[in-house]
Amino acid sequence: MSRCFSFTGTKNWCFRSTFTRSGLRSEITDLKDGTVMHCWVPKTRKDSKPDLLLIHGLGANALWQWGDVIQHFVPYFNVYVPDLVFFGDSYTTRPERTESFQAQCLMRVMEAHSVQKFSLVGLSYGGFVGYSMATQFAEAVERVVICCSGICMEEKDLIEGVFAVSDLEEAGRILVPQSPDKLRELVGYTFFRPPPVRLIPSCFLADFIDVSAVIPSSLRLSLSNSYDLTHLRAKNFWCFGSFVV
Numbered sequence: 001m002s003r004c005f006s007f008t009g010t011k012n013w014c015f016r017s018t019f020t021r022s023g024l025r026s027e028i029t030d031l032k033d034g035t036v037m038h039c040w041v042p043k044t045r046k047d048s049k050p051d052l053l054l055i056h057g058l059g060a061n062a063l064w065q066w067g068d069v070i071q072h073f074v075p076y077f078n079v080y081v082p083d084l085v086f087f088g089d090s091y092t093t094r095p096e097r098t099e100s101f102q103a104q105c106l107m108r109v110m111e112a113h114s115v116q117k118f119s120l121v122g123l124s125y126g127g128f129v130g131y132s133m134a135t136q137f138a139e140a141v142e143r144v145v146i147c148c149s150g151i152c153m154e155e156k157d158l159i160e161g162v163f164a165v166s167d168l169e170e171a172g173r174i175l176v177p178q179s180p181d182k183l184r185e186l187v188g189y190t191f192f193r194p195p196p197v198r199l200i201p202s203c204f205l206a207d208f209i210d211v212s213a214v215i216p217s218s219l220r221l222s223l224s225n226s227y228d229l230t231h232l233r234a235k236n237f238w239c240f241g242s243f244v245v
């Protein structure tokens with residue numbers, strides 16, 4: 001389907017237009033170590049505004065996860081919206097796959113744009129990355145907002161039945177869907193009131209996976225030990241809702 005018409009590709013174009021109209025531009029940063037990062041940055045940075053980093057979660061690229069709300073942030077902040085490694089146009093040839101590595105890459109992107117201090121919002125998987133940034137680069141991160149992210153989760157919580165899945169491998173197959181059926185399953189877990197995704201033709205779901213959700217299954221979270229929240233020096237706010245990406 002994507003060879004003739006791609007609904008996902010069309011929606012992606014619409015989100016790009018939204019970001020451009022909001023005063024952002026697409027920027028590629030080569031970190032010179034086999035890693036290339038894509039980030040939406042302000043066309044004109046204003047010193048009167050604080051700097052804000054928006055970190056997306058699993059699923060699609062940053063456009064899809066921030067496209068509906070970006071216009072609400074831009075009037076008040078210099079907004080930076082990166083694609084995490086292996087999402088969108090960001091990639092690496094290095095072997096690292098952890099949120100700690102993701103955090104280091106994002107910090108280098110901010111430094112490349114001469115941003116020394118900033119606040120961040122991390123959504124879902126982005127919450128893990130944002131927390132890692134705040135602990136590794138405490139002098140740079142001033143405030144942290146973590147949305148719908150199980151930072152305190154441990155691997156034993158899966159084994160003890162706290163969640164609907166019992167091990168990380170099964171969680172990975174759901175969180176990083178490679179088939180329409182797994183994507184339907186993900187939507188069922190994701191929404192408090194799931195949309196009728198079973199009525200959506202598989203070709204549309206496969207198109208979404210092909211265009212926006214090509215993520216290696218080796219991407220992983222460090223869940224062997226819970227995060228020590230006392231190490232978070234930045235002011236922080238945690239929120240959960242009926243929608244998680």
